[in-house]
Amino acid sequence: MDKRRSKMCNPGRSALLSREHFGKLCPHKRMNETMQSAGSSPRREFVKMLLAGLISTVMGLVPLGAGLAVFLDPLRRKASSSGAIRVASLESLPPDGIPRVFPVLATRVDAWNKFKQAMIGSVYLRRTSDGQLQAFNVVCPHAGCFVDFDRDHYHCPCHNSTFTIAGKIDNPSSPAARGLDSLEVQVRDGNEIWVKFQQFQAGCAEKIPVA
Ligand code: FES
Numbered sequence: 418m419d420k421r422r423s424k425m426c427n428p429g430r431s432a433l434l435s436r437e438h439f440g441k442l443c444p445h446k447r448m449n450e451t452m453q454s455a456g457s458s459p460r461r462e463f464v465k466m467l468l469a470g471l472i473s474t475v476m477g478l479v480p481l482g483a484g485l486a487v488f489l490d491p492l493r494r495k496a497s498s499s500g501a502i503r504v505a506s507l508e509s510l511p512p513d514g515i516p517r518v519f520p521v522l523a524t525r526v527d528a529w530n531k532f533k534q535a536m537i538g539s540v541y542l543r544r545t546s547d548g549q550l551q552a553f554n555v556v557c558p559h560a561g562c563f564v565d566f567d568r569d570h571y572h573c574p575c576h577n578s579t580f581t582i583a584g585k586i587d588n589p590s591s592p593a594a595r596g597l598d599s600l601e602v603q604v605r606d607g608n609e610i611w612v613k614f615q616q617f618q619a620g621c622a623e624k625i626p627v628a
Pocket residue numbers: 557558559560561562573574575576577578592593
């Protein structure tokens with residue numbers, strides 16, 4: 418016990434003993450120990466460099482991850498409302514040529530939510546005298562109110578714009594600068610009415626799609 422304590426408390430003696438131990442080694446073992454002690458320093462350097470590389474890689478990934486999160490943020494995505502949408506069946510549209518109003522339902526993505534079959538607008542549909550289909554957006558091109566159909570023409574209750582059954586400006590004193598906004602319409606599978614639904618800028622003479 419005393420010998421051990423004296424060894425622990427006397428580092429000078431330990432060093433002396435190691436030197437003695439080293440001197441007693443055969444030349445071959447001595448060379449090995451020298452090489453091992455010389456090799457420990459580069460290994461430490463290598464481990465240090467490896468750790469530094471790992472840390473800088475992680476630090477570089479943090480802003481990349483933040484950038485990706487911003488890019489994928491649904492608040493920055495546009496709602497999908499373009500393309501043709503099935504709005505009615507042919508059977509539901511009488512052959513009398515009177516326009517009927519139909520809701521336009523589609524999947525709407527709004528911020529973090531997804532609404533299936535949400536109403537994104539409405540259209541007037543009618544059969545023309547030559548058997549074709551006609552579609553108008555119900556929104557008045559003057560300032561965005563919904564137009565009514567009254568007997569043989571369309572009428573906007575907000576500022577009294579009137580439009581013919583074909584969607585043209587009826588009264589030249591109407592404040593609307595253009596006729597009703599017509600939409601592409603087609604029949605698919607023999608009975609389905611599909612409309613390429615689109616909103617347009619109000620208050621101008623040209624039809625300018627709203628993105
Ligand atoms: S919004 Fe229709 S006439 Fe003004």
